[in-house]
Amino acid sequence: MRTIWPADPRTLSSRICSASSTRRAAVTSPEIAQIVAEVYSRHLTLPSDWTPGQRQGFLDQTAASLSRQIAELAAELGERAVEQWTTDHGTQPNYLTKVGLLNSAAASAKEIVLSEQLYELIPPPQETEEPPRTMVSRDDVPWTQRWTQTQYRTDPDEATEDLVAQLWPSPAFSAVFRIKAGYLLAARAEDRLPPPQKPGDPLAVELTELVYQDLRDDGLPAR
Numbered sequence: 091m092r093t094i095w096p097a098d099p100r101t102l103s104s105r106i107c108s109a110s111s112t113r114r115a116a117v118t119s120p121e122i123a124q125i126v127a128e129v130y131s132r133h134l135t136l137p138s139d140w141t142p143g144q145r146q147g148f149l150d151q152t153a154a155s156l157s158r159q160i161a162e163l164a165a166e167l168g169e170r171a172v173e174q175w176t177t178d179h180g181t182q183p184n185y186l187t188k189v190g191l192l193n194s195a196a197a198s199a200k201e202i203v204l205s206e207q208l209y210e211l212i213p214p215p216q217e218t219e220e221p222p223r224t225m226v227s228r229d230d231v232p233w234t235q236r237w238t239q240t241q242y243r244t245d246p247d248e249a250t251e252d253l254v255a256q257l258w259p260s261p262a263f264s265a266v267f268r269i270k271a272g273y274l275l276a277a278r279a280e281d282r283l284p285p286p287q288k289p290g291d292p293l294a295v296e297l298t299e300l301v302y303q304d305l306r307d308d309g310l311p312a313r
Contacts, residue, residue: 119157126149129209160203246273254275
């Protein structure tokens with residue numbers, strides 16, 4: 091967070107008053123006051139030795155100053171917009187049109203002032219570099235992990251696919267289940283581990299649960 095170190099807070103009020111002494115006093119916008127408070131609480135910090143009263147006084151004065159600047163710029167932009175509309179159409183805008191022009195001018199003024207006087211104070215986020223990922227050698231990954239990871243798994247051959255169809259037939263088992271089961275058996279075959287011999291034998295039941303769990307991890311129904 092960025093720390094704002096203004097001049098002595100006792101002089102802030104006099105600066106604002108002197109800057110607006112020749113203008114009509116503007117009422118502080120509750121919306122602007124809320125925006126100022128949020129920006130300072132989230133992105134900026136005030137001197138740590140300030141009392142709560144000094145902090146609140148600074149926030150109030152900042153909101154008042156921004157509200158005044160927005161009001162003045164909105165009036166200027168609104169006047170220009172009405173003049174331009176009159177020039178373009180050869181007549182004065184009616185009530186609703188004028189209200190729309192003034193509302194647009196007010197929105198533009200708020201965006202301009204806040205961007206230039208408040209948001210520019212926010213420091214840019216610090217970019218954190220992610221450490222480079224080290225690719226683990228395929229030989230170091232056990233079959234229990236290879237079959238679930240795209241970069242390590244092996245496509246089953248035709249014989250393995252036929253065995254999958256026998257062990258986990260449709261429609262009792264979904265197509266997605268059988269695809270995953272094919273990767274599982276292919277990974278086991280690479281490590282010279284035997285496949286199940288028939289549906290329902292203990293090894294088939296054990297491997298079925300592994301595939302079910304992988305389906306659940308992917309947010310898919312276990313079937």
